[in-house]
Amino acid sequence: MNTTQQKLVPKQLVLEHAKLVAELSSEKNSQILLSHRKRLSEIETELKMSSEQIADQALSIYKSRY
């Protein structure tokens, strides 16, 4: 296994991102929307990954369980 080509991804952050995206989809409260968007941005920065890449990770979790 070539560790230089791999990246450890914190599962909690991937799932927190996924959950925030889902909540954001139906949220109407502007304060909560702002807070969610800020946290999503923080997670993307922390993981150094785009939303698409994080979504890909979350979907891998889904496909492996269901």
Place this chain on the structure above:
Amino acid sequence: MEKFELNKNETNTNDDSNQELTTEAIEHMSHSLESIKPVISEQELRSICEGSDGLEMLLESFLKYSVRYANDVWSMEKLVADGGLNTEDGIAVFADMDEARTILHNALVDSIAILSRNIAKEGKDNSWVRELTNGHELQRVACGKFALLTIYRRYIDNRQNI
């Protein structure tokens, strides 16, 4: 922080003790953009349903179930990742959540079937639904993934306006 290892050849995370997934380097993940693509986009569905009160109502029903399903799935997975199955209470909570999620999953699949059938009845293109079937009937996992992709795509497409 708990981490997990994603291995392209070994993706079974049913074993929750496996908290490490390895993924290939970020620079090798250019496939991600393409992978976050539902079989049909929300915008395309809106275009198909536009002008028909019945179809618009059925589309909203599918979208409503998609949001709820995404919330349920990620809440459950987060519970597991946070060690929620380490206690009897946690296991009971998970079981309740999973039962509710299964019922919601059924409703989601039904909402896709009804939407697709009524689109066809109105003489419009419902060929996209074939990708969610095994050739005969809708597949539960494919429908679930379709819902999750739709919600992710909504976020990704709208973030420029955020």
